[in-house]
Amino acid sequence: MLDQNPLSRAWAALTTHTPLHTLVYAIVGVYLARFVYTTFLYARFFSPLRKMPGPSYGHWLLGRLPEVVTGEAGSAVTAWTEQYGRSIRFMGMLGVERVCFLNYKDLKQILVDEPYRFPKPKWAAHLLGVTAGYGLLTLENAEHSALRRFMNPAFAFKYLEMQFPLYLGPVNGLIEIYKDKLKEAGDPEEGTVIELTHGVNACLLDIICSTAFGYETDHLHNPHEPLGESYETLVNLQNGFNMGRIIAILGLPFGPQVVQWAVKQEWTGKGAMALVHKLGLGKGFSELGLFLTHMYRVNKISREMLETKLAEAKKLREAGQTDLDSGKIDILSLLAKASLDENSPYKMDQKLLEAQVLTFLGAGHETTASGMAWAMWELANHQDVQAKLRAECQEILSVSAEPTYAQIKDAKYLHNFVMEVMRLRPPTPQTARVASVDSTIGGRFIPRGTEIYIPNLTINTQKDVWGDDAKEFRPERWDDLPKEYNSSMSLLTFIVGAHSCPGRNMAVHELKVLCCMMVANFELHKTSPDQTVKSVAAITWKPDGGLSLRLKRTTWSS
Structure with missing residues (x-):
């Protein structure tokens, strides 16, 4: 038997x-x-x-x-x-x-x-590729070198100066929002506690979308604008635990290919969310569904933006306007125009152009937003620094309500302050x-x-x-750098060499403008003498859960 x-x-x-x-x-x-x-x-x-x-x-x-x-x-x-x-x-x-x-x-x-x-390493390249596009951040060897040479003209100082006025609308909008919050609080002596990073992130997103894509989001006043809403959701999903999950998935056989495919399908995010609701799955599956849903939306909007830019570039070329300065000067427009140049030794295809949208969002927005959060925290912790910076910035703004590119570039203590933030609080x-x-x-x-x-x-x-x-x-x-200081190697916030950040000057100028306007108009204080901030380092290093500070209106010196 x-x-x-x-x-x-x-x-x-x-x-x-x-x-x-x-x-x-x-x-x-x-x-x-x-x-x-x-x-x-x-x-x-x-x-x-x-x-x-x-x-x-x-x-x-x-x-x-x-x-x-x-x-x-x-x-x-x-x-x-x-x-x-x-x-x-x-x-x-x-x-x-x-x-x-x-x-x-x-x-x-x-x-x-x-x-x-x-x-x-492959895990790092795929992590950046999924979250910030398979473009300049992930390519290597001759392909990276050629793309870098192709993109460098779009970051020239002359375009930085031409794009500078685009910073001012979102920054002024943020200042007015904070002024309104203080008016609502009704106690100018005490001020009020405000969570600052949400507004700052929206402001910087509006700036990067305008300067990099020529795309008006106005996320400051319209939190449900599709691109802004999706990108904000993706940023909020960034923490060490979720990064570990993604790295684990990317380490599986065909993991990167599956993820790249999934974020470009509309049904994958919806399917994951449906399973969450139907089967009562946990937070991990819910966040996976959010990630897939909003990555799909960002990719879809990226394709639409690129198609618009290429169509505009073709019209300019048909009209005989082949110079890069013709038409719009946002970075994506400059790249689209350059990609159609028959004399260019490098041809950027549509897939690679599309990847740059995510690259600019990830590298151009999130790193600057992290830096600004730490800048505000340092101001609150160093009232003497804040007072000295305020004196310089109010002097600039006493001439005109809005600073000029030259004024920001030449402001000495503002430069020192931002460089010290970048030294001690590198976003990466x-x-x-x-x-x-x-x-x-x-x-x-x-x-x-x-x-x-x-x-x-x-x-x-x-x-x-x-x-x-x-x-x-x-x-x-x-003001007095030590003799041991090496201009290339002593500050690695922006890396150095072939993979150095091409948007360094843009990021620094964004921080300078926002710091100047904030400190000129508001006093920043800790919510209590013993306030501390817990940090989180996922793709970028930033205060965990945002940053709340006490804001008061400043007194302008005559």
């Missing part, structure tokens, strides 16, 4: 040695052995980096990753480099080795001299590279596949460059 015990049948199946069973067991055994070797044995006993200084291995599976992603941005690596030296190794997840170099010569080799030997406090081939850095052999952690914040605050007060907020330091 056959044994009906399920465990007995399972054991019999496992111990049956047919050729197919033997092959399956062999494959499983090979993969298991490889997993054990790479995760537990290689780094400890065989890696050429095993004697490199650095902290212990940490968690048996996650390594030192929890400390890197959960602590204050950059704090773990800063502590390790202070303890173990300027070149260290630490363990990532699943036995992945990460190395970190602080010496300028080593950083120059990685970022400037040989940037395409050290590209972004760290980045990563990977050795694509066996390499030698600082005389040390670096095997192919080794991840290189670049701690922007740590580099920005090195005491042997900036002095013992390197971690203190002191804008005056920019």
Whole structure:
């Protein structure tokens, strides 16, 4: 009589040695052995980096990753480099080795001299690609170099100056909104507590949409405008836990291809949300549905904007107006016109042009919004700095209600203040590279596949460059830079080399205008003497849950 015990049948199946069973067991055994070797044995006993200084291995599976992603941005690596030296190794997840170099010569080799030997790791490239477009941020080698040369003219200073008036409408709109809130509060002496980042983010979104796309959102006054609403939703989904989810999905076989396909289908987000409501699935599935829904909407609007820009560019060309300065001067219009230039050695296809919309939104808006949040926090914490900055900005605005491009560019203390914010509060406090081939850095052999952690914040605050007060907020330091200061390497907020930020000057000018108008019109104070801010570092580093401060109207000096 056959044994009906399920465990007995399972054991019999496992111990049956047919050729197919033997092959399956062999494959499983090979993969298991490889997993054990790479995760537990290689780094400890065989890696050429095993004697490199650095902290212990940490968690048996996650390594030192929890400390890197959960602590204050950059704090773990800063502590390790202070303890173990300027070149260290630490363990990532699943036995992945990460190395970190602080010496300028080593950083120059990685970022400037040989940037395409050290590209972004695949997980980082796909994370940026999904959230900020597969364009300038993700391309490498000759394709990246050609695209960068093609795009550089659109960021020329002359266009920055021509676009400057477009900043003023949204900034003035934000100032009026805050003035109205103070009037409603009715107590000019005490002022009122306002959550500031929501309005600032809307203002900066209106600016980037106008200057980059020639697209009027007015998200400040119309929170349900489709592009603004979707992008704000996507930004609110950014946290370490959700980034971990996306990275895990992207690490699956065909994960990147599935995600790229899913965000361009209207039904995927709706389907996920329907399952949430029908089956009572948890928050994770709900946020996945929101992500897919709003990524689809942003992609759809991007395609529509691009089609409009290409049609406008073709009309100009048919009318004989082939100069870049003809017609609209927003960045997307400039790129669309350049893409039709028959004499251009580089041809940007529609897919790549479309990707730049997400790139400009992600790199052009979110980083600036994070920087402005920290700028307001530093003002509230340093009333002496705020008073000095206010005096300069009110002097500028005493001539005219709106500053000019030249006035903002030449405002010395405003420049110092913004640069100090960028030094101590870089929107992207760290980045990563990977050795694509066996390499030698600082005389040390670096095997192919080794991840290189670049701690922007740590580099920005090195005491042997900036002095013992390197971690203190002191804008005056920019009047007398230390002799150890290196104009390329001492401030890595915008990276350096082939992958440096092409929109750096635009971002800095946006921050200057907004800081100038805010501090001239309002006093910014902490809500209480013991107020603290918890930060979160996902794609960008920003105050967790926004930033609330007490605002009061200023007194204008005569």
